[in-house]
Amino acid sequence: MVRTMGAQLGYRRDHQLPAVNLWGGLGLVLVCVLAAVAPVAPATVQGRYVLIALLLIVPSAWRCLGWPDLLAVVLAVWASAAAISVTGVPSSANALWAYWGMCTLFVAARGAVTNASHFALVGCAYLGGCVWAAVEVVSSARGVDPTIDPALIRVGIGAVNPNYTAYSLVTGVVVAVAVARAGGLSRRLRLAVLAAIPLLAYAVVWNGTRGALMALVLVAGYLLAARAAPRVAWTSIAVAAPALLIAIPFGVYGDSRLLWLQEFFARRDDNMSGRLYLWALARQVWEGHIWTGIGPGMFPTVTGIGAHSVPLTIAVELGAVGLALFAALGVAVLVGPAGSGTVGKCLAGVLVLAWLPILLSGHWELSPAGWLVAALWSRMSPGTWRWAAKGTSILPRSGTMAGRHRADEDVPPVISSPTSIFPVRAGSS
Numbered sequence: 001m002v003r004t005m006g007a008q009l010g011y012r013r014d015h016q017l018p019a020v021n022l023w024g025g026l027g028l029v030l031v032c033v034l035a036a037v038a039p040v041a042p043a044t045v046q047g048r049y050v051l052i053a054l055l056l057i058v059p060s061a062w063r064c065l066g067w068p069d070l071l072a073v074v075l076a077v078w079a080s081a082a083a084i085s086v087t088g089v090p091s092s093a094n095a096l097w098a099y100w101g102m103c104t105l106f107v108a109a110r111g112a113v114t115n116a117s118h119f120a121l122v123g124c125a126y127l128g129g130c131v132w133a134a135v136e137v138v139s140s141a142r143g144v145d146p147t148i149d150p151a152l153i154r155v156g157i158g159a160v161n162p163n164y165t166a167y168s169l170v171t172g173v174v175v176a177v178a179v180a181r182a183g184g185l186s187r188r189l190r191l192a193v194l195a196a197i198p199l200l201a202y203a204v205v206w207n208g209t210r211g212a213l214m215a216l217v218l219v220a221g222y223l224l225a226a227r228a229a230p231r232v233a234w235t236s237i238a239v240a241a242p243a244l245l246i247a248i249p250f251g252v253y254g255d256s257r258l259l260w261l262q263e264f265f266a267r268r269d270d271n272m273s274g275r276l277y278l279w280a281l282a283r284q285v286w287e288g289h290i291w292t293g294i295g296p297g298m299f300p301t302v303t304g305i306g307a308h309s310v311p312l313t314i315a316v317e318l319g320a321v322g323l324a325l326f327a328a329l330g331v332a333v334l335v336g337p338a339g340s341g342t343v344g345k346c347l348a349g350v351l352v353l354a355w356l357p358i359l360l361s362g363h364w365e366l367s368p369a370g371w372l373v374a375a376l377w378s379r380m381s382p383g384t385w386r387w388a389a390k391g392t393s394i395l396p397r398s399g400t401m402a403g404r405h406r407a408d409e410d411v412p413p414v415i416s417s418p419t420s421i422f423p424v425r426a427g428s429s
Contacts (some may be wrong), residue, residue: 095296
């Protein structure tokens with residue numbers, strides 16, 4: 001009886017069927033649900049009951065932590081240490097909960113995505129949420145008074161920040177490209193995934209967020225450049241992106257030199273919607289707390305609004321130590337795809353360029369969409385997922401789980417997907 005129940009819970013003897021794990025399946029389902037909800041209702045994903053559910057349903061993810069997981073945990077621990085002196089401030093307590101929630105979501109998503117079919121499922125779930133958000137934005141745009149100045153139009157979803165909606169939609173475009181190129185889908189499914197991109201781009205245009213619009217242009221340009229000269233395109237991004245993330249937030253480049261970017265948009269002023277003032281103030285505050293920062297979530301208590309720059313926000317609130325940990329986590333997320341051949345470098349570059357304007361001019365450090373997609377990218381590693389002949393199945397071929405063939409199975413001839421860059425292995429990467 002015990003053996004029968006064990007077989008029902010995932011220990012199949014039929015070599016033609018992939019192994020099924022009950023807790024792993026529940027974890028994957030939960031991550032897919034959170035992925036679908038993240039673009040539409042980020043506050044729901046950040047809820048404390050979601051954190052508890054992830055801890056209970058995905059316990060196995062914590063038993064085999066890779067470098068990205070460890071860095072996420074250490075970042076949350078450091079945020080806790082930086083918050084010791086401000087634990088009584090509600091905004092700091094909420095930010096600390098958010099750090100631990102995003103850390104848990106990141107680890108759980110990495111633990112749930114153990115093969116390319118999982119990647120495709122979670123990616124499509126997120127894309128579904130983005131389509132839902134895009135439809136809401138376009139529907140809301142129809143009711144906008146045409147006589148209103150275009151500079152004042154900002155279309156969002158309910159109480160969700162319009163910037164977050166736009167950033168999530170741009171990230172959805174990147175996810176669609178990744179699922180189509182590396183998700184192991186059939187041609188029809190790839191075309192269905194790519195068909196969502198025009199809708200997402202159209203919704204971003206109506207939303208009006210300038211950083212998201214710049215991200216769309218950068219992504220399109222990079223895809224063309226990567227097709228013509230993939231190595232040159234990736235090398236350029238690998239050098240330019242870190243330089244910009246240092247030079248612009250910390251005043252090396254000069255804030256006033258960025259005003260020319262407004263010439264491409266209807267909304268123009270002499271301070272980039274207050275960002276130049278906020279950046280200067282954030283640098284002054286950081287100079288007095290260089291190593292440890294003023295505590296998570298504390299900068300808005302000083303100004304009433306965030307710094308609108310992810311590097312500056314992390315530096316001011318968590319200090320240079322927190323900034324180093326955050327940067328190391330970003331490198332750990334990208335090192336896998338960057339070392340996975342032409343397709344991997346292309347997807348790494350697309351994500352970097354999509355997020356570059358967001359990191360430089362917005363808030364993305366505690367974004368559920370951002371942390372979940374970062375977890376997906378961190379699962380790309382050197383190697384190849386192998387698919388059944390003709391590549392018509394979105395499931396990995398039978399017997400190929402956790403990076404190994406079962407010893408009692410004869411491996412049938414297969415055709416490797418030329419667009420797939422994932423290894424078949426579980427655990428850390």
